[in-house]
Amino acid sequence: MTATRSLPVPLAIGGAVAIGVMTAVQARINGVLGIRLGDGVVAGLVSFIVGTVALALIVAALPTGRAGMARLAHGIRTRTVPPWMLLGGACGALTVSTQGLTAAVLGVSLFTVGVVAGQTVHGLVLDRIGFGPAGVVAVTMGRVAGAALALLAVGVSMGGDVLRTAPLWMLVLPFAAGVGIAWQQAANGRLAQRVASPMAATMTSFIAGTLVLAVAATVSVLVQGAPHALPAEPWLYLGGFLGVVYIFLGAFLVAHTGVLLLGLGSVLGQLVAAVVIDMFWPTEAGPAAWQIVTMVVIAVASVLVALARRRPERHR
DSSP, X not given: OOOOOOXXXXXXXXXXXXXXXXXXXXXXXXXXXXXXXXXXXXXXXXXXXXXXXXXXXXXXXXXXXXXHHHHHHHHHHHTOXXXXXXXXXXXXXXXXXXXXXXXXXXXXXXXXXXXXXXHHXXXXXXXXXXXXXXXXXXXXXXXXHHHHHHHHHHHHHTSTTHHHHSOHHHHHHHHHHHHHHHHHHHHHHHHHHHHTOHHHHHHXXXXXXXXXXXXHHHXXXXXXXXXXXXXXXXXXXXXXXXXXXXXXXXXXXXXXXXHHHHHHHXXXXXXXXXXXXXXXXXXTTOOOHHHHHHHHHHHHHXXXXXXXXXXOOEEO
């Protein structure tokens, strides 16, 4: 396996922050879409379909995209690409469904800190066992302290009236989505590395996620009945396009940052964007202003601590 050429740390972290900003915006869009449709799972399916169609057109138009898909097909036929590498999109399906079910009720800030908990803990574990494309990433004191600070931000979010205004299942689902995001980034990064194409890995993720959501949406409709009519506002369908960009970027960056560091950078972007969104578009169950400010300060500290005195940590 050829070594991955490292990006400068500020550039890699800047990309991770951008992923977080896009994730926060997508969460609010899909949350509103879920309310308009009356079904968060169907909203997730709509978002994934939009992203899959857009990405398929891009892949078909670009020679590098077609070549990457050809390498992927060859890898599947020859079994050099194991099945688990193809399942990152299943975790993405969980994420967008959770957005549709909870983000418009909890607010993006509270949704994000739930994601932080799952993403941080699982990212640390995945790095330690070498699941991501960066190989085994040592558990340094800085990484552990950064993860602990991120979890502290979650604790702050649970103060005040949050637990009285939101049902427990709404608080648990974002944690599960965070676990899924960490696993998705690692699996997509490994697939992108194996077929030398982040675009092919992103396309695979969207196809898998669309298939999983199609089954889940069918079950949801059978249980709850048909969703409301599709809304007419075009901006409600932008979540799928944002997903294309940040999944592609994550599949590329994770080999340079490791799963935990990518997660911490994206957490920073998510929380900063969430503050802006919730300030101008508040929700009933969202945290108080003091909680939002405190969470962001702690999240910034978690990234800085994880980056402090960073030494080469990759082992094969």
